[in-house]
Amino acid sequence: MVATELRTDPITGRTVAIDLGPFRRRDDFDLQPARLDDPPAQCPFCEGREAQAGPEILAWREGGPANLPGWSVRVVPNRNSMLRIEGRTDVRSDGLLESRDGLGAHEVIIETPIHDQPLHTLDADRLWRVLWAWRTRIHDLKRDSRFSSIVIFKNHGRSSGARLDHSHSQLTAFPLIPPALADKLLGASRHMSINGTCVFCGLLSQELTDRRRMISDQGAVLAIAPYASRVPFETWLMPRDHSARFEEATDATLHALASTFKSVMARIDWALERPAYNCVLHTAPLSGEADAAFHWHLEIIPRVTRYSGLEWGSGVHRNPVSPEEAAEVLRGRSEG
Ligand SMILES: [Zn+2]
Ligand SMILES: [Zn+2]
DSSP states (O other): OEEEEEEEEEOOEEEEEEEOSSSHHHHOOOOOOOOOOGGGGGTTTTTOHHHHHHOEEEEESSOOOOTTEEEEEEEEEEETTTBBBOOOOOOEEETEEEEEEEEEEEEEOOOOSSSSSGGSSSHHHHHHHHHHHHHHHHOOOOOOOOEEEEEEEESGGGGGGOSSSSSSSEEEEEOOOOOOHHHHHHHHHHHHHHHOOHHHHHHHHHHHHTTTTEEEEEEEEEEEEOTTOSSTEEEEEEEESSSSOGGGGOOOHHHHHHHHHHHHHHHHHHHHTTTEEEEEOOEEESSSTTTOOOOOOOEEEEOSSOOOOHHHHHOOOEEESSSHHHHHHHHOOOOO
């Protein structure tokens, strides 16, 4: 029988069940091929089909006109958007029931003009341009006072929710604080009010001393396997120095993030045989009091396990690989 430990996430307080047995990759994992194998000939994100992808909001171009080939990163409205840029901001009530217009922005960042080029295989400068596009779009959207928060995420591979193989990320600007961010903000604010410090800074300091869950401590962006990891090889990338807002990251910090992301994803690809994964950028709300308490971070969530009734019913994730074991495996693999 596998020994299991119930761990509490130091930020949100959520419970995770961690199996403490040895790393058993093949037995426990759902290692479906990540690729969807959608035909490049019909892909709207490939260079030359700019009209299909939609009018560009932002692009990195070495000269040349908009909406034609010649770009390396391109941002367009999401054609399957769940949010609309026009709408009312008020909340409607019907007894116990509440709703509001699906107001917001939903954009797609096409990360490369080439169909079969996963994000972490871009060279570091090209990957930096993707992060530059994220930062630039947050700066622009935060001028719209109807929006409270921005979440950037990435679906890669079949079981991540992706619909296309062509590498892209998505940005959502909400008129509210979504629950996953709200949980973190609440925990961070609680820690600040009791201890007067940033919980993420405290966590990084403890992990740098402990070492068991440290994956990479090179440069300005660190990689850790979180203590209460929900899935095997969950990884958080965080700036070493306190910073609540991704949009305030310097060019140098974005270069450090690009480099750490490349190296960590290369190792995860090796350990899990090129898995599907999600990435989520959590950054402080666009206005408010979170600057001292919150600390931006990028979560990498490999999708090699499935949610079951346990997760839906209890909110407790069962993780068959301890973060100590995952960090050891990822540390043991040199970059490449
Ligand atoms: Zn394509
Ligand atoms: Zn901090």
